[in-house]
Amino acid sequence: MIRIFDIAFKDLLQLSRDFKTFMFLLIMPIVFTFLFGYAFGGFGGNDSDSRLPVGYISHDDNWITDELHDLLADSEVIRLEENPFLSASNFEQLVANGDLAAAIIVPDGYGRAVLKNKTIRLTVFADTGTQAWTTIEAELLTVASRVDGAVRTASILEQMDLEGVPFEYAFEQTLSAWDEPPISINETSSPAIKKEGGKNNPLAHTSPGMMLQFSIAGLLTAAQVIVTERKSRTLQRLLTTDTRRIHIVVGHHLAIFLLIFTQFTILIMFGQLVLKVDYLRLPGATLLVAFCAALCISALGLLIGILAQTEEQAISFSLIPMFVFAGLGGAWVPLEFTGKTFQIIGHLTPVAWGMDGFENICARGLGFESVLIPSAALVGYAVLFFGLAVWRLNASEEK
Amino acid sequence: MSDVPAIEVLDLQKSFGENHAVQGVSFDVKQGEIFSLLGPNGAGKTTTISMLSCLLRPNNGDARVMGHSIRSDSTGVKSVLGVVPQDIALYEDLTARENLSFWGKMYGLRGSKLKLRVDEVLDVIGLRDRANERVGKYSGGMKRRVNIGVALLHKPKVIYMDEPTVGIDPQSRRNILDSVVKLKDEGMTVLYTTHYMEEAQELSDHIGIMDHGKLIACGTGEELVKLVGQQTRIDLTLNGDGSNVMQMWQAIDGVSRVSAEDGLVSVLVADSNLVLPHLFEAAAQLSIRITSVDIREPNLEAVFLHLTGRALRD
Numbered sequence: 001m002i003r004i005f006d007i008a009f010k011d012l013l014q015l016s017r018d019f020k021t022f023m024f025l026l027i028m029p030i031v032f033t034f035l036f037g038y039a040f041g042g043f044g045g046n047d048s049d050s051r052l053p054v055g056y057i058s059h060d061d062n063w064i065t066d067e068l069h070d071l072l073a074d075s076e077v078i079r080l081e082e083n084p085f086l087s088a089s090n091f092e093q094l095v096a097n098g099d100l101a102a103a104i105i106v107p108d109g110y111g112r113a114v115l116k117n118k119t120i121r122l123t124v125f126a127d128t129g130t131q132a133w134t135t136i137e138a139e140l141l142t143v144a145s146r147v148d149g150a151v152r153t154a155s156i157l158e159q160m161d162l163e164g165v166p167f168e169y170a171f172e173q174t175l176s177a178w179d180e181p182p183i184s185i186n187e188t189s190s191p192a193i194k195k196e197g198g199k200n201n202p203l204a205h206t207s208p209g210m211m212l213q214f215s216i217a218g219l220l221t222a223a224q225v226i227v228t229e230r231k232s233r234t235l236q237r238l239l240t241t242d243t244r245r246i247h248i249v250v251g252h253h254l255a256i257f258l259l260i261f262t263q264f265t266i267l268i269m270f271g272q273l274v275l276k277v278d279y280l281r282l283p284g285a286t287l288l289v290a291f292c293a294a295l296c297i298s299a300l301g302l303l304i305g306i307l308a309q310t311e312e313q314a315i316s317f318s319l320i321p322m323f324v325f326a327g328l329g330g331a332w333v334p335l336e337f338t339g340k341t342f343q344i345i346g347h348l349t350p351v352a353w354g355m356d357g358f359e360n361i362c363a364r365g366l367g368f369e370s371v372l373i374p375s376a377a378l379v380g381y382a383v384l385f386f387g388l389a390v391w392r393l394n395a396s397e398e399k
Numbered sequence: 400m401s402d403v404p405a406i407e408v409l410d411l412q413k414s415f416g417e418n419h420a421v422q423g424v425s426f427d428v429k430q431g432e433i434f435s436l437l438g439p440n441g442a443g444k445t446t447t448i449s450m451l452s453c454l455l456r457p458n459n460g461d462a463r464v465m466g467h468s469i470r471s472d473s474t475g476v477k478s479v480l481g482v483v484p485q486d487i488a489l490y491e492d493l494t495a496r497e498n499l500s501f502w503g504k505m506y507g508l509r510g511s512k513l514k515l516r517v518d519e520v521l522d523v524i525g526l527r528d529r530a531n532e533r534v535g536k537y538s539g540g541m542k543r544r545v546n547i548g549v550a551l552l553h554k555p556k557v558i559y560m561d562e563p564t565v566g567i568d569p570q571s572r573r574n575i576l577d578s579v580v581k582l583k584d585e586g587m588t589v590l591y592t593t594h595y596m597e598e599a600q601e602l603s604d605h606i607g608i609m610d611h612g613k614l615i616a617c618g619t620g621e622e623l624v625k626l627v628g629q630q631t632r633i634d635l636t637l638n639g640d641g642s643n644v645m646q647m648w649q650a651i652d653g654v655s656r657v658s659a660e661d662g663l664v665s666v667l668v669a670d671s672n673l674v675l676p677h678l679f680e681a682a683a684q685l686s687i688r689i690t691s692v693d694i695r696e697p698n699l700e701a702v703f704l705h706l707t708g709r710a711l712r713d
């Protein structure tokens with residue numbers, strides 16, 4: 001067992017011989033955090049949009065529900081915030097924090113119930129004492145009754161049995177007849193609470209983004225240690241001692257983990273103290289996400305080290321996931337700015353989960369529970385990468 | 400205990416696809432002796448060593464190292480073993496001391512005992528004063544010495560050395576050969592591979608000659624040499640016509656054959672010390688000058704030639 005630590009220590013000793021690279025891995029993310037941070041600051045983020053942010057989750061799969069969604073999305077007073085990876089309770093918390101003015105949950109069976117003229121309610125979280133709520137309530141009632149009214153009219157037309165007029169056509173026609181609804185609420189001043197730092201600090205996104213991206217860059221050297229060990233036949237030699245194979249693998253994993261975790265710690269402290277990104281709002285949650293992300297990325301490094309045949313391959317095998325995972329995972333452009341499809345594709349990469357974890361803490365202001373699912377996903381990826389690494393190692397050594 | 404062979408090899412076989420690298424090799428190595436596997440490139444020496452150190456699984460056959468089977472008790476085998484691999488297997492970005500210290504831990508040494516052994520081994524390999532330099536900056540010979548040193552740290556009962564003297568200068572080579580003999584004096588059993596027949600002849604108690612994956616002969620140096628007979632060959636070059644002198648030499652007692660090829664005259668004799676003066680005497684009588692003499696005692700080179708029809712080194 002203790003040999004795991006011996007091997008990890010040896011790896012770190014080798015890595016420390018390349019001190020310049022380690023500094024590079026600290027300086028680059030800081031430089032890029034500023035670059036991206038100012039780029040997004042320049043976009044102005046949400047500032048140009050004065051509509052009220054309203055969360056939206058649909059548990060229903062029906063074309064009537066899609067119509068409701070489209071009407072809400074086109075609203076002039078509310079702006080829908082959708083994120084398939086946030087739960088109803090996450091939204092509830094965002095409302096409580098004032099990050100959202102309200103949140104709408106469409107229950108399962110909503111569309112069918114409307115079509116059958118049954119009474120069904122949308123669930124809405126809101127602080128009903130605010131003026132924003134009055135505005136949103138009116139808009140919601142308008143939209144919901146437009147849908148409802150259109151359904152009724154269409155079914156009346158259908159009952160009249162007009163030849164060649166299908167229900168959906170009648171519905172669309174009726175709905176568009178409401179395009180100029182009798183009630184239209186004009187924007188009053190937006191009371192959605194703006195918080196200090198947090199949401200408006202563009203660095204709250206780029207700081208974790210660059211941190212995750214450059215932790216993958218660190219694999220470039222870490223994976224090389226493993227490749228060199230195999231190429232120089234020191235791995236073979238290790239196997240002539242009575243050191244167990246699994247201890248060798250875990251030792252390497254531990255070394256990379258410590259490297260990345262150190263990198264995280266330094267960058268988180270830098271983010272907290274200099275960039276004013278509030279990682280330490282929930283120190284336990286930040287620790288958990290950093291731990292799981294380091295575990296996951298170091299397992300990826302282990303896998304790269306075992307797959308790569310040459311040092312050059314170790315470099316490209318590290319750079320490719322760095323760009324792909326960082327790009328798709330939302331380390332550069334927040335996934336909220338992209339569509340639903342991109343959000344789902346993005347969440348196939350571990351980086352997106354790491355981003356969710358950190359952003360739930362320092363950008364969205366959510367509670368500790370909000371990092372549990374991202375952390376679990378990261379650990380899941382860690383197990384996957386580690387399993388693949390062990391499997392590949394056994395397959396390549398078995399002769 | 401000491402009558403149990405240190406290494407007992409029974410019909411080991413290993414193929415890489417169509418390449419039958421080792422084809423049924425059997426031999427015993429006694430405790431405390433130096434046993435050499437002598438053979439040209441590709442003979443299957445490293446493959447045999449790899450099987451004996453549990454890195455490769457044999458297709459057939461088994462071996463016991465200090466009584467532990469390589470098939471069923473690899474942990475037992477590894478616990479009595481030190482291996483010096485043919486390729487230098489060290490961490491080049493660590494210093495010699497750091498390398499030895501790491502490998503010592505991998506062999507289960509800790510604390511003050513580890514420190515003591517690292518220092519002792521640094522003395523043995525003569526690198527104490529340069530112990531804190533990175534191995535990557537060492538010369539080939541120095542790396543070889545560290546490569547050997549690693550396997551000595553835990554004082555194994557059995558040590559395998561796979562061509563430890565390849566590609567180094569004569570002085571380092573001398574050092575290494577001397578230290579191998581020292582290991583034997585300390586009671587270790589050494590399995591040594593080489594394609595230099597002089598090394599095998601000088602070091603070994605027993606020698607196995609390998610070719611094309613087979614052990615074609617096995618015994619002490621003397622026993623092997625007897626296979627080609629006891630005759631010494633004397634090669635001479637002459638200035639002038641040698642045909643008369645060759646007839647005179649043929650008549651000398653103790654000369655069994657005289658032949659000439661490309662201006663080189665070869666005389667096969669039982670004992671060169673007795674015959675050589677007579678050769679010079681006869682040449683002087685005919686006023687023929689002998690310009691060079693080369694005495695070739697029977698050696699493993701000749702044995703290999705005799706057994707395979709090929710020279711050991713092409």
Ligand SMILES: Nc1ncnc2c1ncn2[C@@H]1O[C@H](COP(=O)(O)OP(=O)(O)OP(=O)(O)O)[C@@H](O)[C@H]1O
Nearest residue numbers: 415418420438439440441442443444445446447594
């Ligand atoms: N891992 C391997 N895969 C395929 N073939 C191999 C492998 N290892 C060795 N061989 C083949 O097995 C044969 C014996 O090789 P081996 O390395 O045992 O020879 P050797 O006696 O150690 O030679 P040398 O003096 O060059 O080190 C060679 O033909 C070699 O090509």
Ligand SMILES: [Mg+2]
Nearest residue numbers: 444445446485
């Ligand atoms: Mg070899």
